[in-house]
Amino acid sequence: MDFSNYLKHITQLVDDYLKQYFPPKSEQSGLIWTAMEYSLFAGGKRLRPILAILANQVVGGDLAAALPVACALEFIHTYSLIHDDLPAMDNDDYRRGKLTNHKVYGEAIAILAGDGLLTHAFYLLSDGLENLLPPAEIVRIIKEIALAAGPLGMVGGQVADLLAEGHSSSGEQLEYIYNRKTGALIKAAIRAGALSGGCNQEQLEVLTTYAEKIGLSFQIIDDILDLIGDEDKIGKRVGSDLKNNKLTYPNLYGLDFSRKKAQQLVDEAKKEIFALFGDKCEYLLALADYILNRDR
Amino acid sequence: MDFSNYLKHITQLVDDYLKQYFPPKSEQSGLIWTAMEYSLFAGGKRLRPILAILANQVVGGDLAAALPVACALEFIHTYSLIHDDLPAMDNDDYRRGKLTNHKVYGEAIAILAGDGLLTHAFYLLSDGLENLLPPAEIVRIIKEIALAAGPLGMVGGQVADLLAEGHSSSGEQLEYIYNRKTGALIKAAIRAGALSGGCNQEQLEVLTTYAEKIGLSFQIIDDILDLIGDEDKIGKRVGSDLKNNKLTYPNLYGLDFSRKKAQQLVDEAKKEIFALFGDKCEYLLALADYILNRDR
Numbered sequence: 001m002d003f004s005n006y007l008k009h010i011t012q013l014v015d016d017y018l019k020q021y022f023p024p025k026s027e028q029s030g031l032i033w034t035a036m037e038y039s040l041f042a043g044g045k046r047l048r049p050i051l052a053i054l055a056n057q058v059v060g061g062d063l064a065a066a067l068p069v070a071c072a073l074e075f076i077h078t079y080s081l082i083h084d085d086l087p088a089m090d091n092d093d094y095r096r097g098k099l100t101n102h103k104v105y106g107e108a109i110a111i112l113a114g115d116g117l118l119t120h121a122f123y124l125l126s127d128g129l130e131n132l133l134p135p136a137e138i139v140r141i142i143k144e145i146a147l148a149a150g151p152l153g154m155v156g157g158q159v160a161d162l163l164a165e166g167h168s169s170s171g172e173q174l175e176y177i178y179n180r181k182t183g184a185l186i187k188a189a190i191r192a193g194a195l196s197g198g199c200n201q202e203q204l205e206v207l208t209t210y211a212e213k214i215g216l217s218f219q220i221i222d223d224i225l226d227l228i229g230d231e232d233k234i235g236k237r238v239g240s241d242l243k244n245n246k247l248t249y250p251n252l253y254g255l256d257f258s259r260k261k262a263q264q265l266v267d268e269a270k271k272e273i274f275a276l277f278g279d280k281c282e283y284l285l286a287l288a289d290y291i292l293n294r295d296r
Numbered sequence: 297m298d299f300s301n302y303l304k305h306i307t308q309l310v311d312d313y314l315k316q317y318f319p320p321k322s323e324q325s326g327l328i329w330t331a332m333e334y335s336l337f338a339g340g341k342r343l344r345p346i347l348a349i350l351a352n353q354v355v356g357g358d359l360a361a362a363l364p365v366a367c368a369l370e371f372i373h374t375y376s377l378i379h380d381d382l383p384a385m386d387n388d389d390y391r392r393g394k395l396t397n398h399k400v401y402g403e404a405i406a407i408l409a410g411d412g413l414l415t416h417a418f419y420l421l422s423d424g425l426e427n428l429l430p431p432a433e434i435v436r437i438i439k440e441i442a443l444a445a446g447p448l449g450m451v452g453g454q455v456a457d458l459l460a461e462g463h464s465s466s467g468e469q470l471e472y473i474y475n476r477k478t479g480a481l482i483k484a485a486i487r488a489g490a491l492s493g494g495c496n497q498e499q500l501e502v503l504t505t506y507a508e509k510i511g512l513s514f515q516i517i518d519d520i521l522d523l524i525g526d527e528d529k530i531g532k533r534v535g536s537d538l539k540n541n542k543l544t545y546p547n548l549y550g551l552d553f554s555r556k557k558a559q560q561l562v563d564e565a566k567k568e569i570f571a572l573f574g575d576k577c578e579y580l581l582a583l584a585d586y587i588l589n590r591d592r
Contacts, residue, residue, distance in 0.1 A: 083408075088407060112454055
């Protein structure tokens with residue numbers, strides 16, 4: 001199967017699995033599920049689920065055990081977008097060409113939809129992995145993901161990002177924010193996926209390096225797209241980072257250097273995994289290129 | 297040790313344990329931890345930790361395994377209060393006589409402090425219980441707590457509560473909200489505490505009934521205190537439920553009936569556990585009375 005068909009295939013698997021964790025709607029509880037569903041199925045790239053599944057597969061794992069991990073990560077990613085878009089945060093009206101959650105359901109429900117997705121992610125991990133992995137591995141995966149998503153990871157990165165806005169900025173600060181705000185969950189996706197596949201320590205380490213490099217590359221490209229991307233393809237206003245005086249890679253190092261850096265990181269990431277996995281990591285190589293060359 | 301000294305003793309244990317999960321503050325990550333800490337140490341009653349510890353102890357459990365459970369529950373309870381108080385939700389300026397989180401740190405940080413506490417709770421469970429309980433029990437406890445806190449529990453109850461405001465209301469709706477908004481986490485505290493103590497099925501069932509009854513009683517008393525309580529003791533404005541046209545027990549059934557109901561539930565809860573545990577459940581009996589007779 002070529003890469004783009006493979007992506008469609010696993011995206012469909014992920015979507016089907018996600019829906020399993022949505023109960024039939026009753027009158028009193030319907031709205032929270034509707035609001036959660038709205039953002040979950042608002043056209044995301046499913047990057048974190050794909051990373052988790054590819055890592056599981058490259059170490060020869062059972063796909064069934066990758067799905068709960070993949071979907072929990074997408075729950076967490078989606079919650080973070082809903083909260084990021086809130087008026088008190090980035091105050092965005094559109095994401096992926098659609099109205100943001102609070103523009104449709106109001107602020108209170110949007111906050112709760114985020115809370116619901118985050119909490120339900122841990123239910124999904126503890127429930128969905130039962131009987132598929134040894135309990136000790138389930139605990140390890142939950143710990144990995146909670147650490148990456150929490151105040152030492154994504155939440156901490158978001159705070160640092162808020163504090164950096166409008167202030168003089170350094171490369172060190174930028175690295176701190178990148179590593180946590182987006183990098184931590186991308187790394188957790190790869191690592192938790194690999195753990196769900198029963199990886200050994202060497203595989204885990206090499207995949208971690210790959211994740212760090214493509215994670216950084218992903219964010220540089222994101223910042224470049226915000227600067228010069230096509231609004232129709234991205235689905236939200238471009239130039240908002242500049243307007244908000246955000247600390248970004250191209251703002252700090254210029255566009256040319258940023259492009260070269262993104263390319264270099266992807267090259268290194270590919271080299272690293274090819275050395276260990278050889279032809280078995282075909283899709284992970286293609287994914288690295290996709291991250292570099294995407295236009296949305 | 298008499299009950300009030302025992303409460304002081306375990307509250308101190310809980311506070312000490314909570315602090316363990318706060319890392320040394322660096323310049324860039326300091327604010328999120330400060331904001332989380334502010335609400336966590338703002339004078340809460342520590343009811344959920346106490347319930348978890350008492351349940352662990354009454355089944356003869358190891359106190360060390362109750363502490364991570366107790367503290368994770370307090371993290372989750374605290375996050376829910378921070379988000380409830382936000383301008384988009386209940387818009388409260390004070391809680392327990394102190395400024396609410398967003399009044400001190402701003403809305404963005406308050407949202408993130410809540411997110412951080414919720415996520416860190418699951419880190420604390422997966423990290424803190426390691427080597428203290430069999431991994432399968434850890435997974436079971438995480439599942440229990442995630443289910444109770446998420447869209448099928450606390451978050452769902454909060455949404456139903458928001459939707460009920462200002463609308464004609466029924467006893468059925470009120471029960472739905474009570475069971476989820478506060479009842480679910482109180483029940484999870486008792487159940488997860490008992491599981492951390494290695495309880496058997498009969499003990500779990502009896503403690504669950506106890507939790508359901510004191511949970512409902514707790515909420516009736518909360519509503520009564522909001523109606524006729526002493527503002528200085530409660531630490532926030534009274535009468536806000538009435539003002540917000542909230543669906544409450546006394547609003548629906550009157551003050552007299554509500555008081556009788558709260559008393560009846562506590563009597564039943566006590567009878568239930570005494571029949572199984574006898575003199576060993578002294579503190580759980582005292583706690584039920586404390587819930588009924590408290591003035592804050």
